[in-house]
Amino acid sequence: MNAVNPAFAGSHDHRSCISHALGAAERLCASQGLRLTAIRRRVLELIWRSHRPSGAYELLGQLSAEGHKPSPPTVYRALDFLVAHGLVHKVSSRNAYVGCMHAGQDHVAQIFICDGCSLAFEQADGALDRRIRRNARDLHFHIREQTVEIAGLCPDCAETGRDD
Amino acid sequence: MNAVNPAFAGSHDHRSCISHALGAAERLCASQGLRLTAIRRRVLELIWRSHRPSGAYELLGQLSAEGHKPSPPTVYRALDFLVAHGLVHKVSSRNAYVGCMHAGQDHVAQIFICDGCSLAFEQADGALDRRIRRNARDLHFHIREQTVEIAGLCPDCAETGRDD
């Protein structure tokens, strides 16, 4: 039934996604002595405007439109911070960044991305993670990071035949 | 025991990796009526010079050094061809390309990449693939492509403490 699946749910209360994410970020930073500075917070907010992964230069453009006019390194540093502390996931296959739905929860995420509508949805299948860790162990490989991204069509786009 | 693990094996007969890969490419193209043209073949050979994923501009540089002096589209077109027909895997998390060790074998690959020495090794765990497909089915998500990349330290680098 997948009760919790905001991104691919026909519609949902996205305002609550946002406040949840921002709240989690505040709490995580407070508890770990991290500084959620203005730009970092603003970038996080911009990323959470939707469940579509945002490109760095897209964020840069939005910030510019508000008068900040930052340069690439500024945005990339904010993104690095957010990714480093698990507030945002990088979607390597798209060179884009999406808000983490389980910030502070110590998980390994798998990300589904729709080719039709670009929505991304994060899953955290522990069994999948364990399987990968087991394979790594068999190879005597020490994992630092897993990148698991699944591209295809979400239920909506599959049904309506949209395919890019 | 992982008998077949060329990339992370202390050393191996890489000449046989190369001839195997090139042979497989020839056969696959012949059997499917594809044209393994000079550039395509040359790019494939360059990629197979090692088990380290190559960047497009790195390949471009090597081709230039031989006198070909191609431009980016030429290289990207060759890469597109090789990827499309399963001769090469794109490593999204590195924006690089590595030779496929199971060309023509219809598999879904997971790629281990060492942060220390950059060696990449491809695995094809069917159970992992099935688990991902099952998760997708539960979400009513129609998979087009999986990207599974595991970064960390290979046995050698873990032992010698190299970490970048």
Next chain:
DNA sequence: AAGTTAATGTTATACAATTACAATGCGCCG
């Protein structure tokens, strides 16, 4: 207040990928 570190600003550049259009090569039909 002075020293120290983290964060941001600035400029320039490196690296990755695509667009658009021209030229060439190659198989096929008449």
Next chain:
DNA sequence: CGGCGCATTGTAATTGTATAACATTAACTT
């Protein structure tokens, strides 16, 4: 053979993504 159609390659320009290197500012420490 000559002309057509299609795949491949060439070329020029541009766009997109990411980092290097160094200066400046802000925030915490003593």
